[in-house]
Amino acid sequence: MASEADIEEGAAPKKGIPKLFIIIGAAAVVVLLGGAGLYFFLSSGTAEAEHAAAATDEHGAVIEAPHTFIFNLPPMIINLNNEGSGNAVMKLTVALEVANEEMMVEIQPRMAKVVDAFQVYLRELRKSDLEGSAGVYRLKEELLRRVNVAIYPSRVESVLFKEILVQ
Incomplete structure (x- = not known):
């Protein structure tokens, strides 16, 4: 019977380990998705700055849109x-x-x-x-x-x- 108790005790940690890997994997996916979202959110602000910079000439002077x-x-x-x-x-x-x-x-x-x-x-x-x-x-x-x-x-x-x- 001692061998059955060892098997039962050994089986319990094996069931906990896959659950632990699933939880860690899900947390990693959430962190990666959050990081990607933050990157795209912050990079959209730089696109506006690049667009504003595009409206300047090579000397930094602002180019005005033609008047109609x-x-x-x-x-x-x-x-x-x-x-x-x-x-x-x-x-x-x-x-x-x-x-x-x-x-x-x-x-x-x-x-x-x-x-x-x-x-x-x-x-x-x-x-x-x-x-x-x-x-x-x-x-x-x-x-x-x-x-x-x-x-x-x-x-x-x-x-x-x-x-x-x-x-």
């Missing part, structure tokens, strides 16, 4: 193509973003052509063409294309919507 100028167009009220289902009206206020003040002076005499190009295009739109962000994006891209054709060789950087109302 806004050219406001008068509000337009357009009857949309109604396809026989009641009246649909759109009120649109647009601003044009240009690179410099000289460009504003150049495009001023051609604004009648721009408004005419906008009116011709907008009157053919249906209310369903303007639904959702994709419809507004397509409208913005088409107006940008038309304004650049109307004022060529001058160029507008982008079309900005100040107000879009469709009823």
Whole structure:
């Protein structure tokens, strides 16, 4: 019987050792994951500092973003193509973003052509063409294309919507 007691006493520590390895392994995994998370958290702050440093030239002087100028167009009220289902009206206020003040002076005499190009295009739109962000994006891209054709060789950087109302 003494041999059975030795076996039972010897068996008990063997069961405790695998549990101890599992606990130590789990603790190590938790420490490693916590360290990795801390590393990524702290390194994200340095990425912002590197981005700020990228906006400087080789002498450390800050490089400013180019200034743009806004050219406001008068509000337009357009009857949309109604396809026989009641009246649909759109009120649109647009601003044009240009690179410099000289460009504003150049495009001023051609604004009648721009408004005419906008009116011709907008009157053919249906209310369903303007639904959702994709419809507004397509409208913005088409107006940008038309304004650049109307004022060529001058160029507008982008079309900005100040107000879009469709009823």
